[in-house]
Amino acid sequence: MSREIPYKTYLSEEELPTAWYNLRALMPGKCAPLLNPGTGQPMTLAELSQVFCEELAKQELDEEHEFIPIPQPVFDFYKMFRPSPLVRAYFLEKALDTPAHIYYKFEGNNTSGSHKLNSAVPQAYYAKAQGLKGVTTETGAGQWGTALSMACAFFHLDCHVFMVKCSYEQKPHRREVMRTYGADVTPSPSETTEIGRKILAENPGTTGSLGCAISEAVERAVTTPGYRYVLGSVLNQVLMHQTIIGLEAKKAMEKYGIFPDVIVGCAGGGSNLGGLISPFVADTLRGQRKCRYVAVEPVACPSLTRGKYAYDFCDTGRVCPLAKMYTLGASYMPAAIHAGGLRYHGMSTMLSELHDQGILEAMAVSQTQVFEAARTFARTEGILPAPESGHAIYGAIQEALRCKREGKAENILFGLSGTGYFDMVAYGKFNDGVMQDYVPSDEEIQAALAKLPPQP
Numbered sequence: 001m002s003r004e005i006p007y008k009t010y011l012s013e014e015e016l017p018t019a020w021y022n023l024r025a026l027m028p029g030k031c032a033p034l035l036n037p038g039t040g041q042p043m044t045l046a047e048l049s050q051v052f053c054e055e056l057a058k059q060e061l062d063e064e065h066e067f068i069p070i071p072q073p074v075f076d077f078y079k080m081f082r083p084s085p086l087v088r089a090y091f092l093e094k095a096l097d098t099p100a101h102i103y104y105k106f107e108g109n110n111t112s113g114s115h116k117l118n119s120a121v122p123q124a125y126y127a128k129a130q131g132l133k134g135v136t137t138e139t140g141a142g143q144w145g146t147a148l149s150m151a152c153a154f155f156h157l158d159c160h161v162f163m164v165k166c167s168y169e170q171k172p173h174r175r176e177v178m179r180t181y182g183a184d185v186t187p188s189p190s191e192t193t194e195i196g197r198k199i200l201a202e203n204p205g206t207t208g209s210l211g212c213a214i215s216e217a218v219e220r221a222v223t224t225p226g227y228r229y230v231l232g233s234v235l236n237q238v239l240m241h242q243t244i245i246g247l248e249a250k251k252a253m254e255k256y257g258i259f260p261d262v263i264v265g266c267a268g269g270g271s272n273l274g275g276l277i278s279p280f281v282a283d284t285l286r287g288q289r290k291c292r293y294v295a296v297e298p299v300a301c302p303s304l305t306r307g308k309y310a311y312d313f314c315d316t317g318r319v320c321p322l323a324k325m326y327t328l329g330a331s332y333m334p335a336a337i338h339a340g341g342l343r344y345h346g347m348s349t350m351l352s353e354l355h356d357q358g359i360l361e362a363m364a365v366s367q368t369q370v371f372e373a374a375r376t377f378a379r380t381e382g383i384l385p386a387p388e389s390g391h392a393i394y395g396a397i398q399e400a401l402r403c404k405r406e407g408k409a410e411n412i413l414f415g416l417s418g419t420g421y422f423d424m425v426a427y428g429k430f431n432d433g434v435m436q437d438y439v440p441s442d443e444e445i446q447a448a449l450a451k452l453p454p455q456p
């Protein structure tokens with residue numbers, strides 16, 4: 001019997017996790033390695049270290065250590081914005097008239113407005129510790145670029161951000177936040193890189209994609225001395241940094257003797273969802289706890305629900321290593337939906353593997369459905385969610401309504417990955433009733449999948 005649960009639960013400073021959780025140590029050999037596209041062989045530490053900081057390259061390859069200690073300067077920075085609250089959504093439950101208990105972990109309480117800062121801080125820290133001058137990156141909706149700008153300002157590093165063009169145009173204020181933190185921001189694809197010029201020549205008028213921006217950022221990093229490239233999602237290291245979300249959530253729920261029956265999150269590259277579920281999946285894999293895990297993605301970019309589990313390039317420019325993942329094909333250009341953070345053709349290898357094993361379920365939703373859920377949430381729980389997070393809200397509401405039909409008081413946990421204050425153009429379209437949905441045809445997806453590289 002659980003005690004009356006407070007609306008919000010924060011861990012104390014003493015209770016904060018001091019190590020990240022590396023789920024791959026529980027599934028050795030299961031997550032397919034990154035491959036060198038030239039040789040078809042697994043990427044070595046030496047090869048990865050040319051693109052990434054050495055410590056991060058090590059983390060990328062680590063299948064051995066279940067816990068990776070959080071360095072003290074990172075832990076200290078975390079304390080500026082962590083712990084994040086675990087909230088019992090009493091008001092949403094009431095509005096839905098559901099017997100389910102809904103919890104959400106809210107990651108939007110920092111200036112970047114999302115969970116992205118959890119990985120930006122260690123990535124900037126390790127770059128500085130290695131004596132680098134700066135880092136380059138891509139940003140979709142702008143949350144990652146903002147988070148990295150904040151971390152780089154703190155650790156005194158230069159920061160070059162390639163921002164997906166449609167977001168750059170939809171969210172001019174994002175750019176100014178990044179510049180305030182000292183970052184240099186370029187809309188992508190741009191004329192400033194070789195790959196950007198090539199993509200523009202082949203797709204005139206393109207609004208860009210995360211895959212394009214990644215290619216440009218990698219090119220800039222490897223052609224500028226003292227620079228490395230950092231990525232805000234998809235990679236093993238990023239998912240691992242994000243486990244701070246799941247570790248805190250698990251500890252907070254354990255205080256009340258609760259284990260979730262279902263965990264829901266939005267999935268772009270998979271970092272907030274992977275970080276939220278990893279510590280819980282560990283219990284499931286050990287056979288200790290049953291729980292369902294649900295990824296929610298946009299119908300416009302449905303990698304888990306309509307993609308293929310195959311080796312593919314992580315970027316449109318095909319300069320990055322090959323990763324095995326559910327993918328729509330690196331050449332797939334998603335429609336300019338408002339959840340910019342979910343416009344990625346692939347999915348983290350670890351989540352792809354969990355999906356393939358039947359542990360992670362997936363569903364796809366349209367953006368009007370997402371904004372309806374976001375509006376319901378804003379009006380009941382007060383927080384104005386990011387469009388990305390609206391996907392998770394939609395999924396959680398569906399689960400709560402199922403519980404109502406089945407008369408079950410299940411515990412639902414979802415990840416509220418961020419806030420939507422920079423997405424008011426999107427909310428405006430929704431409020432005016434002119435928001436459009438886009439569902440790609442099978443032909444469109446097949447055309448991109450036909451360009452997958454030869455499989456090893």
Ligand SMILES: *Cc1c(COP(=O)(O)O)cnc(C)c1O
Pocket residue numbers: 113114115116141143144232233234266267268269270271272273341342386388389417418419
């Ligand atoms: C970037 C972003 C996402 C998607 O990225 P994941 O790596 O899948 O977590 C989701 N929500 C918000 C608020 C984001 O900024």
